[in-house]
Amino acid sequence: MRWPRATAPAWIVHAGFLACALLGGAGYALTGAGARAVIYTVVVVLSIGLFGQALLSGHLTHRRPWLLAIGGLALLLADHLLWPYWIIDGHLGHAEGRPADLLLATAHGLFLIGASLAVRRRMSADAGGIVDAAMFGVCAGGALWVWVFQPHLPATATPVGEAQVLVDVLLLSACAGCLLRMAVAATGAARGTIAYLLLTVVLTGGALTAGALGVPHRGAVSGVLMLVAFLTIAAAAVHPGAPAVVEPPTVVERAAGRFRLAWLGVALSVNPAIATVQVLRDDQTGAAQLPIATMLVIPLVMIRFKQLTGQRERAERVLAHQASHDELTGLFNRRRIMTEIDRALTGSDDVIVLLCDLDGFKPVNDRHGHAAGDDVLRTVAGRLSTVAGPGREVGRLGGDEFVVVCRGGTDAEIADLQERIRATVRLPIGLTGGAVSVGVTIGMARATAGCGLDRAGLIAQADAEMYAGKPSRHRTAA
Numbered sequence: 001m002r003w004p005r006a007t008a009p010a011w012i013v014h015a016g017f018l019a020c021a022l023l024g025g026a027g028y029a030l031t032g033a034g035a036r037a038v039i040y041t042v043v044v045v046l047s048i049g050l051f052g053q054a055l056l057s058g059h060l061t062h063r064r065p066w067l068l069a070i071g072g073l074a075l076l077l078a079d080h081l082l083w084p085y086w087i088i089d090g091h092l093g094h095a096e097g098r099p100a101d102l103l104l105a106t107a108h109g110l111f112l113i114g115a116s117l118a119v120r121r122r123m124s125a126d127a128g129g130i131v132d133a134a135m136f137g138v139c140a141g142g143a144l145w146v147w148v149f150q151p152h153l154p155a156t157a158t159p160v161g162e163a164q165v166l167v168d169v170l171l172l173s174a175c176a177g178c179l180l181r182m183a184v185a186a187t188g189a190a191r192g193t194i195a196y197l198l199l200t201v202v203l204t205g206g207a208l209t210a211g212a213l214g215v216p217h218r219g220a221v222s223g224v225l226m227l228v229a230f231l232t233i234a235a236a237a238v239h240p241g242a243p244a245v246v247e248p249p250t251v252v253e254r255a256a257g258r259f260r261l262a263w264l265g266v267a268l269s270v271n272p273a274i275a276t277v278q279v280l281r282d283d284q285t286g287a288a289q290l291p292i293a294t295m296l297v298i299p300l301v302m303i304r305f306k307q308l309t310g311q312r313e314r315a316e317r318v319l320a321h322q323a324s325h326d327e328l329t330g331l332f333n334r335r336r337i338m339t340e341i342d343r344a345l346t347g348s349d350d351v352i353v354l355l356c357d358l359d360g361f362k363p364v365n366d367r368h369g370h371a372a373g374d375d376v377l378r379t380v381a382g383r384l385s386t387v388a389g390p391g392r393e394v395g396r397l398g399g400d401e402f403v404v405v406c407r408g409g410t411d412a413e414i415a416d417l418q419e420r421i422r423a424t425v426r427l428p429i430g431l432t433g434g435a436v437s438v439g440v441t442i443g444m445a446r447a448t449a450g451c452g453l454d455r456a457g458l459i460a461q462a463d464a465e466m467y468a469g470k471p472s473r474h475r476t477a478a
Contacts, residue, residue: 004059004238010192017196017235020046024231025224036223037084043227044077050234060237062246065117072111073233079103087226090219093211095153097161105164108204111233112175115197121248123178126185128311130178131304137177138296139270141170149212165208170296172205189241196236203229268301326396328374329381337395340405341455349408351447354418355462356384358400358425359439359471372431376438383424387417403462418442441469 020043028039051070054060079086083100086092091100116123123130145166153162179198186194207225210218236242324336332340344351358380365373377400384394384402393405404421406414421440428435443466447453453461 004054004057004240004242010189010240013192013235013239017231020231021228024227028224028227029220033085033088036088036220037080040080040087040223040227041077041084043230044073044080047230047234048073048077051237054237054242060118060242060246062118062121065114065120067114068117069111069114072107072109072114073230075103075107075110076230079107087207087223088219090211090214090222092218092222092226093149093165093208093213095149095157095161095165095212097158097164101161101164105168108168109171112171116175116178118246119182122190122245123182125248126181128304128307129181129185131300131307133177133181134174135177135297135300135304137174138170138300140177141173142270144173144209145169148209152213154214165212168208169205172201172208174296176201176205188244189239190244191241193236193239193241193245196232196239200229200232200236203232268297326381329378329396331381331385331402332393332395334395334397337393337397337403337405338455340393340395341458344405344407345447345453345455345458347407348449350449351458352406352409352414353445353447353458353462354404354406354414354421355397355443355445355459355466356402356404356421356425356440357443357466357470359441361400361438364436364438368431368433368436372433372436375431376429376436379429380425380438380440383427384421387420387424414444414446418444441466441471443467443469 024039024043028036031039048070051060051066051073055063055066055070060066079100082103086098086100091098092104095101149165149169176198179194179201183191183194183198203225207222207229210221210225215221324333325331326333331337341351341353358376361373361376364376377396380400381394381396381402384404388394388404391407395403395405397403404417406417409417421442425440426437428437443462443464445458445461445465447458
């Protein structure tokens, strides 16, 4: 594989980024408008070139999302080529609603969507935390808009321009929250790539903020910040940790904190609180913020509730399974199999119980250890389930004792089933210390319809027959 390589040292990327940032930033800040346009173009082309090289070399996997991200970068280049002095002259963040503003917002959206799709498999490992972080990011972006951007917008700002910048701020804030969550939880090389992506979002937001606040030399400040943001994009693409970012973590990463319902309430209260403050101040400048921010928060809240509902349903299924199944073998446990026998006895068919007790299991435990004994029990359980087939319940009563419950069946069919159980159970079982074999003694009892035999009596009959059939005339304990 050509460079970039996943095994390359990260310091090369860091050193290259710092060198390009210092040279490009200093050159941009110290030169005139014409030279700034050239430097900006070179940096954007370099960023797209490195990103494309990382994609073509196979360093970045899952190509389609990354191609979408490169499409966003290409739009940013087109925006600069069409209006080369737009950022240089300090128009960024002024909410003028010009085509350059709209193209820039579209380019940001494409890049963020592409990058999000590319890292979605990693985000899925902490889906709840990511949604929480996005909600808080949107809420923080709303406050940032009302108390930082809105008061400083120039008279040339248009409603369309304000809505465009507001959406840009909210999306950047949401992405910053998600990336910060991922960076805190990440381990290993992936953290470096995530840090560069986070820095990209922060620098882009900083460039917008500098333009909106009208800081001195805002054209130079916004331009340098955007220029460095492009370099961080390139650094993220060629960083050794980039391949790990698009894959689920191989180990459980540190959780950045547990979800609290109170925090969801806080997130939902931010926008109404901002609106209340504005009403008390008789300030209507941020009227557009509440509906737009709410439209972004509500889907996130719905996704979060869906996640919580899914978690609860999965937990309930797990608990229900654990309550009715044997932990070691996965068969019905004693309580559940007894319930199945009671249920069968209420029907119109004969109920046949086969009580199966293993022969020679204790020597396996003594010689090979309890772990090997557990392997034997799991193997026998699987064989019993296979031989019993559909329509018959198999359970573990405890130790090395199993039970098969049949609804209906002639004496010949039940005798054939018993013989197949004996033949299957005796087959060798491979263990680390070598193959072992165990036998099985089966006690059978039948309850015909209307005979009045209850579950206890049925089990007692099968147990007596099983005990009488034991080769050594005594029970083998596990």
